Amino acid sequence: MGVKILGIETSCDETAAAVVEDGVKILSSVVSSQVDVHRKFGGVVPEVASRRHLELINPVIKEALEQAGVGFGDLQAVAVTQGPGLVGALLVGLAAAKALAFALGVPLLAVNHLEGHIYANFLVHRDLSFPLVCLVVSGGHTDLVLVRRHGDYRLLGRTRDDAAGEAFDKVARVLELGYPGGPALERLAREGNEEAVNFPRASVEGLDFSFSGLKTAVIQHLHRCQRAGEEVARADVAASFQKAVVDVLVEKTLEAARRTGCRDIILAGGVAANGRLRAAMQEGARREGRRVLYPPAELCTDNAAMIACAAYYRYLRGEEAPLTLNALPGLPLAPA
Template sequence: MNENIKILAIESSCDETSAAIVINGRKVLSNVISSQIDIHTKFGGVVPEIASRKHIEVIALVVQQALEEAQVELKDVDAIGVTYGPGLVGALLVGMQYAKSLAYAIKKPLIGVNHIEGHISANFIQYSDLKPPFMCLVVSGGHTFIVYMKDYGEFEMLGQTRDDAAGEAYDKVARAIGLGYPGGPKIDKISKDGDENAIKFPRANFHENDSLDFSFSGVKSAVLNYLNKKQMKGEKVNTADVAASFQKAVVGFLVDNAIKACKLKKVNKIAVAGGVAANTYLRKTLIKEGALNNINVLVPETVLCTDNAAMIGSAAYFEYKKGNLSDLRLNAVPNLKLGQR
């Protein structure tokens, strides 16, 4: 087998159209991302139909740019990796159909990639010597998991959210306090000017003391109730204090469960993945608590936390090595579970 496997990867699960060329799952030659944030901001969130149309408009250009930046010709690609779930079904179909057509035209293997596995695999790009087993905290707008990665492509789910994902809670609270979309970066920024101890927002308590699950609907509702009470009394709201106190409650929950998971499995490495992994307060808090517990915290650079094709190329490489190829009947699975094929 060729020692330098070049994967052309395509990602279109939500509102970023991305293509990348990745060698051996760890070296990125190009990682082109066309973002739609400015388009969806005025709607207060991602509009699926608009996202799909925009993917159609730019996907060919994004793929071509990725090839040109990598100085790789299409004929020299060893395989094509593409996200097939989870995500918005229309958005997934655009990237997937393009990848399938391309694979058929150039007679190269097709590899369907789980988007969440892609996020986890971003750490293999950031840390070239990283190998399983390790723990991973996956935190994004649609997902919040604690996953034990036993081997490449082999996962054990230890905890997950029972309602809202952490990123979803960030977006909803940001909207409620007038910050708008996207909520995560805006709350992260304004929180630096607030007092995180100004308001004590609650954390979900489960009957099972050993549970590693999450729940963020309660803290979201507590913020809304706080705002409503202030409005009814005609009192001024300190937005920075609300944001900082909310963020402390959410991040504290994430970090505590992540550390508990590491102790449970007796591992001293935890990687962070997903869009919320770009949050500076989460990074700082997890690194601090990790140091106190002799746990090494691995955090990818920001561009590898948000949706991108390089992470899909990394995950696709490890599937390729295992011989887990897809055929042209591959279809979008919007609710695809981690580890499911």
């Protein structure tokens, strides 16, 4: 009998539940997205997200158990995202997880959302070796993390302003590409010349990132074209912007690997699904004799299988959370 853990994820606008066995075998993974709900607002509305989680959490958990072919009595633990995220959204998942753990008499396992993204890699890559460098890159986060062993993290660098995914979404908005902006911008960029506009790369000391200036440069470029009566080559702008972001992400990540002596580099988070980033990181790592790994696209975005996977190693360490567990919207993964 393997260890079956029910994972619950409600940190933003996806209501997700999954059953994972022994930290590697995904028995089920159910994700109910709210993209259509938030599209009319051009972004996630926290109060709307919380209400949708309340409506969806029980049906999603039920479906995850049915797909896995298990009942509540087959679970050895319940795992849940504690933070970071939207506090109202997090509270819905926490309430469900605490109620289930109490009723079933099984351990409650609290997982950091970023830790979950990191562990999406462990669901598909069985030969990862420590230490390794992880670039966590999403709409809310751009962090470089040294993973020394299971549960042992050190923050090497982070964004000082906008996250990379946030910059993608904001530039997509000014290009009128709709929501969600990141995937739409990547599609448009495939049609453009990435050398057309020389957008700036912020020079930030150490391994930190900054994308606010780049976003502003794109907006200023569009305004200049408008004032001059020039037609905006949107595909060229998208491609040039994407290249500027990717160049910085690759440069900093490879530098982190050099400083820490890590051979393996893993990507995590929604932006890790970006094909241009994956290709550039692979090429840069190949030149230095390093290896880059990442999850399939469906495990890059928010899901509960990654939460259950991360929780498995907490289960092995006996790190049970109390039923007084509360949501921590700014929960750090590791000290800098």
